[in-house]
Amino acid sequence: MTETDRYVIKQISIFSENRPGRLAAIAKALTEENINILAFSIAEADGFGVVRALVDKPKKAYEKLTGIGFNVAFTDVIAVKMRDSPGGLYEIAKMLANVQINIEYSYAYTGKEGGVLILRVDDAEQAVRLITSLGATLLESRVFQ
Amino acid sequence: MMFWDPRVEEMPKEELQKLQYKLLKTLVYRLYSFSPFYHDRMKQSGVHPDDIQMLGDIRKLPFMYKRDLRDNYPDKIFVAGQDDLVRYHVSSGTTGKPTVVGYTRNDLDHWTASLARGLVSCGLGRGDVLQVSYGYGLFTGGLGLHYGAERVGATVLPTSVGNTERQIELMQDLHTTAIACTPSYLLHMGEVAEKMGVSIRDDTELRMGILGAEPWSDTMKARIEDWLGIKAYDIYGTSELSGPMFCECSEQKGFHVWGDLAYIEILDPETGESLGPGEKGELVVTMLQKEALPMIRYRIGDITSYDDGVCACGRTHPRVMRISGRVDDMLIIRGINVFPSQIEYALMAVPEVGQHFQIVVDRKGALDDMLVRVEVSRESFSDKITDLMAIRKNVEHKLRNTLNVAVNVELVEPGSLPRFEGKAKRVIDRRQL
Numbered sequence: 001m002t003e004t005d006r007y008v009i010k011q012i013s014i015f016s017e018n019r020p021g022r023l024a025a026i027a028k029a030l031t032e033e034n035i036n037i038l039a040f041s042i043a044e045a046d047g048f049g050v051v052r053a054l055v056d057k058p059k060k061a062y063e064k065l066t067g068i069g070f071n072v073a074f075t076d077v078i079a080v081k082m083r084d085s086p087g088g089l090y091e092i093a094k095m096l097a098n099v100q101i102n103i104e105y106s107y108a109y110t111g112k113e114g115g116v117l118i119l120r121v122d123d124a125e126q127a128v129r130l131i132t133s134l135g136a137t138l139l140e141s142r143v144f145q
Numbered sequence: 146m147m148f149w150d151p152r153v154e155e156m157p158k159e160e161l162q163k164l165q166y167k168l169l170k171t172l173v174y175r176l177y178s179f180s181p182f183y184h185d186r187m188k189q190s191g192v193h194p195d196d197i198q199m200l201g202d203i204r205k206l207p208f209m210y211k212r213d214l215r216d217n218y219p220d221k222i223f224v225a226g227q228d229d230l231v232r233y234h235v236s237s238g239t240t241g242k243p244t245v246v247g248y249t250r251n252d253l254d255h256w257t258a259s260l261a262r263g264l265v266s267c268g269l270g271r272g273d274v275l276q277v278s279y280g281y282g283l284f285t286g287g288l289g290l291h292y293g294a295e296r297v298g299a300t301v302l303p304t305s306v307g308n309t310e311r312q313i314e315l316m317q318d319l320h321t322t323a324i325a326c327t328p329s330y331l332l333h334m335g336e337v338a339e340k341m342g343v344s345i346r347d348d349t350e351l352r353m354g355i356l357g358a359e360p361w362s363d364t365m366k367a368r369i370e371d372w373l374g375i376k377a378y379d380i381y382g383t384s385e386l387s388g389p390m391f392c393e394c395s396e397q398k399g400f401h402v403w404g405d406l407a408y409i410e411i412l413d414p415e416t417g418e419s420l421g422p423g424e425k426g427e428l429v430v431t432m433l434q435k436e437a438l439p440m441i442r443y444r445i446g447d448i449t450s451y452d453d454g455v456c457a458c459g460r461t462h463p464r465v466m467r468i469s470g471r472v473d474d475m476l477i478i479r480g481i482n483v484f485p486s487q488i489e490y491a492l493m494a495v496p497e498v499g500q501h502f503q504i505v506v507d508r509k510g511a512l513d514d515m516l517v518r519v520e521v522s523r524e525s526f527s528d529k530i531t532d533l534m535a536i537r538k539n540v541e542h543k544l545r546n547t548l549n550v551a552v553n554v555e556l557v558e559p560g561s562l563p564r565f566e567g568k569a570k571r572v573i574d575r576r577q578l
Contacts, residue, residue, distance in 0.1 A: 011528075013527075015521055015526050015533075015556075015558060016558065017557050017558055017561065043530055045530050045533065045534060046534075047555045047556065048533065048555075048556050048557075050530060050533070054211065066523075069558065069559060069560040069561070070558065071521055071523055071526040071558060071559050072526075073526050073527055073528050075527075075528040088235075094537060104529075118444035119527075137199075
């Protein structure tokens, strides 16, 4: 397994119309398959949105959601561990800025591993290499999946 | 009472019908001899020019449809040669191919004369300033009204469409007395004027509107007349007939169809059976003197009724009432004809969205607003919002290019639009006319 494979996490992205009930429909489908959502966010545009989620069984989630008609795609993201105290995000963000890693989008959660910053970057392989070389901790994909 | 061409306009009905028969006979012989398209049509229908023995025999002749123009794009059914053509106009077709209309010098003269009679009949003339706010260019509205009004000696202000605030300024500065545009655009103008602190009723000299190119109701007419303090006259036409052709007279009880230029029938759209005065049906028009692109028993697709009595204005030519609907699914958006089939055609060029679509038409303020919903295909869905926005923009651009009217596009989930077996109902029209 390469370094990239070890750290790259399969996020599911779901196309959703911007109207009441769509998130409930997604969540219900995942419930039925006993899929746990570890983190998620909603990106909204004019009239539609993209629901992004880290789940414990991405393949199963993909099949279930596609089966009931949703448009679903896998997207590679990485998860950086953050110190869960003031300045934690700054440390990571400063580091990414220093090595010129551009963030396409990002969301965060605080769990039993502490603070976690989920990142979507242009070049995951390069980001994995740079972040690990700078001594920051990336969560391995098996932690989630 | 003013007439432009009193000899024709007041011609006794019997004499008018004799003239129509003579013109029809000549037309049919001409087409049988010189139009391979119509010659074949007549042969297929088993009718020969000699079978036309009286005006009513027109019912023996085969119909023409918009698809005939599409199938013979661009000019295969023109009867005039290139040397005799002096102009083209182009309008939307039912699919990707537009409809091209060619004009000889005589065609333009007849078009202008028809409008000159109509404009005089509703009181336009020397001393008037007519603001032509129909589009100029490929669309027939602008140039048609332009030459008609010049012919009767009115001063034309060719503002064309758009830039409403400037239109209102010019209306005040140049003392516009009459305006030609779509009824919804005039209402929009009234709203914009109010925002500018201008009352069209009190602060301008506008006294009449020559309104058409889209369906409108008695309610809209009353609102325009009461609110803006003007008289609203209906004008009717379509590019295949030359353009805007027939206009209401001062009586405002339907537009006069000049019998020396056109013969009208109202048919039951289902059975093709001929209907009498006052009965609602499909308008079928035969252009008796058109040269470059003759139209015989042309089924435009508009629903209306007619009145054959002599009008109180003294004109003997039949009147056709304001159009009340369509036999097909054609929409008129801001005066532009839109066929759902055009959208289907345009979407074929965008693989990122499926072939299913839904059209929602509404009035935002006074103006039409068209929304097209399309499904994002599974293959093209990416997590990137910018990619999705680009797909939407691309669809909007393609539709705009095909339809010549601005469209908003909404991306929806695959499988979420209604599927149809048989005739699709893809249009939700929420406009209250």
